[in-house]
Amino acid sequence: MWPQLEPLLAKVAKPARYIGLEDGSQRPEHANDRVAWLLAYPDTYEIGLPNQGLQILYEILNERPDAVAERAYAPWTDLEALLREQGLPLFSLDTHRPATDFDIIGFNLSAELTYTNLLNMVDLAGTPVRSADRLEHHPLIAAGGHCTYNPEPIADFLDFVVLGDGEEIVAEITEVVVKWKISGRPAGSRAAMLRELSHVSGVYVPSMYDVTYDGSALAGITPRFADVPEIVEKRTVADLADFPYPKNQLVPLTEVVHDRLNVEVFRGCTRGCRFCQAGMITRPVRERPAEQVRTMVEEGLRRTGYDEVALTSLSTADFSGIEDLVRDIADSTSNNSPVSVSLPSLRVDAFGVGIATQLQKGRRTGLTFAPEAGTWRMRQVINKLIREEDLYSAVEAAYANGWRRVKLYFLTGLPTETDEDTLGIAELARNCVELGKKYTKSPSVTVSVGGFVPKPFTPFQWFGQNTVEELRRKINLLRDATRKSHGVQVKWHDPKATMVEGIMSRGDRRVGAAIETVWRNGGTFQEWSECFDLDLWLAAMEEHGLDPDWYAYRHRTETEVLPWDHLSAGLHKDFLWQDWRDALAEVGLPDCRWTPCYDCGACTGYSIEHIVASATPPAGGSQGTGQDLGSSVPVSLLGRKPESASVGAE
Amino acid sequence: MRIRLRYSKHGKVRFTSHRDVARIWERVLRRAELPLARTEGFSPRPKMHFGLALSTGHESLGEYLDVDLREPEADEIDLGMLPERLSPLLPLGIEVEAVSVINRSDPSLQEAVTSCVWRIEVPGQSVDSLTSAVAAMLAADAIPVVRERKGKQVADDLRPGILHLSVLGSTPDDAPQAGAVFEAELATQPRSIRPAELLAAFDPPLTEGRVCRIYQWINEDGATREPLSQGAHVTAAAIAGAPREDYSDDRSHGRAHHTQDSVGSDGISDAADASAFDFV
Numbered sequence A: 001m002w003p004q005l006e007p008l009l010a011k012v013a014k015p016a017r018y019i020g021l022e023d024g025s026q027r028p029e030h031a032n033d034r035v036a037w038l039l040a041y042p043d044t045y046e047i048g049l050p051n052q053g054l055q056i057l058y059e060i061l062n063e064r065p066d067a068v069a070e071r072a073y074a075p076w077t078d079l080e081a082l083l084r085e086q087g088l089p090l091f092s093l094d095t096h097r098p099a100t101d102f103d104i105i106g107f108n109l110s111a112e113l114t115y116t117n118l119l120n121m122v123d124l125a126g127t128p129v130r131s132a133d134r135l136e137h138h139p140l141i142a143a144g145g146h147c148t149y150n151p152e153p154i155a156d157f158l159d160f161v162v163l164g165d166g167e168e169i170v171a172e173i174t175e176v177v178v179k180w181k182i183s184g185r186p187a188g189s190r191a192a193m194l195r196e197l198s199h200v201s202g203v204y205v206p207s208m209y210d211v212t213y214d215g216s217a218l219a220g221i222t223p224r225f226a227d228v229p230e231i232v233e234k235r236t237v238a239d240l241a242d243f244p245y246p247k248n249q250l251v252p253l254t255e256v257v258h259d260r261l262n263v264e265v266f267r268g269c270t271r272g273c274r275f276c277q278a279g280m281i282t283r284p285v286r287e288r289p290a291e292q293v294r295t296m297v298e299e300g301l302r303r304t305g306y307d308e309v310a311l312t313s314l315s316t317a318d319f320s321g322i323e324d325l326v327r328d329i330a331d332s333t334s335n336n337s338p339v340s341v342s343l344p345s346l347r348v349d350a351f352g353v354g355i356a357t358q359l360q361k362g363r364r365t366g367l368t369f370a371p372e373a374g375t376w377r378m379r380q381v382i383n384k385l386i387r388e389e390d391l392y393s394a395v396e397a398a399y400a401n402g403w404r405r406v407k408l409y410f411l412t413g414l415p416t417e418t419d420e421d422t423l424g425i426a427e428l429a430r431n432c433v434e435l436g437k438k439y440t441k442s443p444s445v446t447v448s449v450g451g452f453v454p455k456p457f458t459p460f461q462w463f464g465q466n467t468v469e470e471l472r473r474k475i476n477l478l479r480d481a482t483r484k485s486h487g488v489q490v491k492w493h494d495p496k497a498t499m500v501e502g503i504m505s506r507g508d509r510r511v512g513a514a515i516e517t518v519w520r521n522g523g524t525f526q527e528w529s530e531c532f533d534l535d536l537w538l539a540a541m542e543e544h545g546l547d548p549d550w551y552a553y554r555h556r557t558e559t560e561v562l563p564w565d566h567l568s569a570g571l572h573k574d575f576l577w578q579d580w581r582d583a584l585a586e587v588g589l590p591d592c593r594w595t596p597c598y599d600c601g602a603c604t605g606y607s608i609e610h611i612v613a614s615a616t617p618p619a620g621g622s623q624g625t626g627q628d629l630g631s632s633v634p635v636s637l638l639g640r641k642p643e644s645a646s647v648g649a650e
Numbered sequence B: 001m002r003i004r005l006r007y008s009k010h011g012k013v014r015f016t017s018h019r020d021v022a023r024i025w026e027r028v029l030r031r032a033e034l035p036l037a038r039t040e041g042f043s044p045r046p047k048m049h050f051g052l053a054l055s056t057g058h059e060s061l062g063e064y065l066d067v068d069l070r071e072p073e074a075d076e077i078d079l080g081m082l083p084e085r086l087s088p089l090l091p092l093g094i095e096v097e098a099v100s101v102i103n104r105s106d107p108s109l110q111e112a113v114t115s116c117v118w119r120i121e122v123p124g125q126s127v128d129s130l131t132s133a134v135a136a137m138l139a140a141d142a143i144p145v146v147r148e149r150k151g152k153q154v155a156d157d158l159r160p161g162i163l164h165l166s167v168l169g170s171t172p173d174d175a176p177q178a179g180a181v182f183e184a185e186l187a188t189q190p191r192s193i194r195p196a197e198l199l200a201a202f203d204p205p206l207t208e209g210r211v212c213r214i215y216q217w218i219n220e221d222g223a224t225r226e227p228l229s230q231g232a233h234v235t236a237a238a239i240a241g242a243p244r245e246d247y248s249d250d251r252s253h254g255r256a257h258h259t260q261d262s263v264g265s266d267g268i269s270d271a272a273d274a275s276a277f278d279f280v
């Protein structure tokens, strides 16, 4: 549909985001015996293009003889209006084909506030937003990504959901759908095909489950048929070495976030930060062999022409032999150009700064650390075991090595948080500025505060989050405490958005009606602060008789049925509960990558293991070797007690 | 060594911005493993100099880019092969067509280029109505416009900058919207007049369809030449290609629609001559 699109693009902002043509993009040939996947990201091109998950599946699917894959991103409101005015559908970027030509539209969901965009894109694709209203000829609407660990709020809109790593499962899904496609999709066959899909491990088909309530409480989500699994288990790729993707990372023609080569060095994280859903649901740690990383970096730089590579993971400083790897890459040249390396996550200690110093040979502008909480007590609760000395040595090392700006990330609204903890943030920031003064005239420390949203499959999933007022009060407390502190700047995330995220993070299927209403009332791009509108959400919740406070602020009990109890990230619920109790008791838990397994379930349940090249943890502060857990011996769980909290000091 | 590349930009890729194209070039030059001269400092960048920015959405048959290469490595490069070497690395729709070595002391593209020739599609216009609109504009002594400059409204006259206008006929079959096409030569000195300004200056204003920059000219002492030096390496495709057959080494034959020699030093009187109208 390029000819129809072309005149519209002349009228919209940043039209380059709709043309495709990226280096690495493909123009696959559609056929009747090939399942056509439209891989969709429910946000703008600039945000969605770099998504590695989407790019990996794009390549894997296009390598298959029975599949083709193209991409779509959310058109900005100006283009959406023109499309609707002209009666044109959502389109793919690769061959500018209408979304209706595809068999599956698969969304990557990494933020709850994009749910209304998902509905909008499904609607723009000429497809009924509710799966129950779809007919044989409509595309299947699917979703994967971190948000789908509680897909219930959007369950009514999805034909199927994918849990966990997508590399292997997309093949199995394709095999089921291709049979259906070849059969010509006879009337009434959609449900039977979906039922067959539910047999694929890792696929959740919401329409195959009954939801029952006991008053306002959820009573259970149970399969409607005996052959549909009671519990849907996530999929985990055992060894990342088998999937050196993306092989041809897309190089956009226009500016996007993370515009550089990205190479995933490991997946999973067992640091055990209790607020962190990403860490919990992606266990165990699977490192990519260092040799493969080197090859991917070298070939990627040569092919793309980038001069910057990011080594990505949830905590890249933990990669075995990271120092050697970083040194090799930073010392190399590609295409006759110097290469710069970036680590998206820096550990809070001098070791981390040492690495940063090595790779940032050029101008040193800002360094970011995430201590997450203001006091040691609070950090024990969240199991982010960074001692103050570590932070200070990291910050001092940063200033000593020429950095002028330091950014510190914190969460507020954490369980058991007191005003002392909040004020601790101000104290840390002030001390960091003082340290900086030894090295530079006007050191600057930016404190960035996010409101904490409890996430499914974390020990904090039972915690009732702070109210908008309480978060606001804490932010003000912090602002007041830093008002006179020169060099300290406070930035914060809108507590109103935090509340809506909370409703959807732990909401049940009833919340879907409110999401649909918000979308029908024009509430798209809610993750953009200029578009977010709390009133839309509150009105929609009220319209459907839903209590926002009950969803966001209520503490859950041990026995309560959670909306994601029929799904599994491998983690035993009693492990999570025990970890929650330990959190309240301010007891830390070591990293099972280097200490004995405490059987959370993520490996044991699936007969897989960590793949970590080095048996000893990296040198450094409390986040390194000597993980100082204080005087308390870590709790033993399920009868297995770690022998020692600290191992192998160098 | 400073080389000047001429490239075209057409099709979907026309929706990339000037900035986008600069970034694309930076990556492509790196991938081509050319011995790029770099700026000093903490984050060295290749030394590239672009000419007059092309608006997002406009196509072009004549874009230019100057690149500084390190010596002596640069001497090893087969310049004749450079277009073939670079084009496959560029996105679909951007093609390098010619290259030549220029003197470092030559004025920059922005300083040197004096006018651009544009082919402009006007959707919804008949050839006749466009012809009379063009005639009226050429007949006008002055075309007063108000434009914004540094936040202030300033009065300006577009007329001296309109060097030539001629209606070419109906839009080609592949045009997204049917209408008529005309060609305009617009001055870039003392300031660059954009096609959008020209269209807005018609009475009533004309709608902008597809716009393509055909040439950039340097007028020196009454003689006109393209920004590449004599003996530039031009690709076979650029010479043989149908819409680009205008581009031969001998630029004097390049003007299909009017004679450059007829444009006087101020460029106005001759351009206003109705005989400059060519109906294709």
Ligand code: SF4
Pocket (backbone or CB within 6 Å): A270, A283, A284, A285, A592, A593, A596, A597, A598, A599, A600, A601, A602, A603, A604, A610
């Ligand atoms: S099963 Fe054991 S080793 Fe694996 S992630 Fe859980 S605690 Fe760690």
